[in-house]
Amino acid sequence: MDAVAEFLRRIPAEIDRAGGSLPWRAGLLALALLLNVGFYLPSLPEGTPGAGTPGLDKAVHLLVFALTVFAAGRVLAPRRRFPIGWVALVALVHAVLIELVQLVAMPSRSADGADVLFDAVGIALGLALWAGERVLRRAEAQREAINAELPEEQLR
Numbered sequence: 001m002d003a004v005a006e007f008l009r010r011i012p013a014e015i016d017r018a019g020g021s022l023p024w025r026a027g028l029l030a031l032a033l034l035l036n037v038g039f040y041l042p043s044l045p046e047g048t049p050g051a052g053t054p055g056l057d058k059a060v061h062l063l064v065f066a067l068t069v070f071a072a073g074r075v076l077a078p079r080r081r082f083p084i085g086w087v088a089l090v091a092l093v094h095a096v097l098i099e100l101v102q103l104v105a106m107p108s109r110s111a112d113g114a115d116v117l118f119d120a121v122g123i124a125l126g127l128a129l130w131a132g133e134r135v136l137r138r139a140e141a142q143r144e145a146i147n148a149e150l151p152e153e154q155l156r
């Protein structure tokens with residue numbers, strides 16, 4: 001438990017060094033987790049726009065999982081201290097769990113293997129976005145370091 005407490009204590013400093021704001025990152029993660037609750041609702045509320053649109057369910061699975069993995073990676077692994085693979089693994093287990101819950105405990109919903117496939121694609125997209133953001137932040141930090149070393153007249 002001490003290792004977990006130490007990890008959680010270091011997160012704000014890690015995010016600060018990586019560049020970014022802990023409240024914004026935590027808020028994005030909270031939004032993503034709140035959107036995941038929708039997978040456990042018995043059905044969509046009456047009058048939900050686009051509810052009958054073909055493929056919308058798959059798009060929602062993909063986007064929610066991409067957002068969740070991206071946001072979790074930004075909070076838990078801002079500087080690669082936390083293995084992002086654990087985030088992906090937990091997300092994949094969650095994807096399967098959603099379908100099992102829908103199969104066993106929700107008679108008005110049905111399990112769909114294609115949903116798990118789209119969840120997996122969303123996880124991959126979230127990982128790619130997380131990695132892309134890290135590359136961009138690292139490149140920006142290197143540019144700033146180079147610019148700080150150059151004399152003023154060479155920057156023009």
